[in-house]
Amino acid sequence: MVYKQGPPYKVRPVEEICEDIRETGNAYGEKVKSVFFPAGNTIAMPTEDLAAICRFAVETFPTLQRITVYGSPSMLRERVLQV
Secondary structure (H helix, E strand, O other): OHHHHOOOOOOOOHHHHHHHHHHHHHHHHHHOOEEEEOOOOHHHOOHHHHHHHHHHHHHHOOOOOEEEEOOOHHHHHHHHHHO
């Protein structure tokens, strides 16, 4: 499994992720209809940070219709137990 050989998972700063989105928006703008945040367990990041990133994506891509994030079943269960 290739993904287990990569760098260890870490939550990137919101500003860094938004900069990636901004660069992509400059290159593709209105062509983007769907965004997928695949890195690690995106659902593991603080809810406020994930919401800020999603809002920024909506602002950056005017034709955006869908945002999808990766989250493993075990991480989702852990998040539910924290609430």
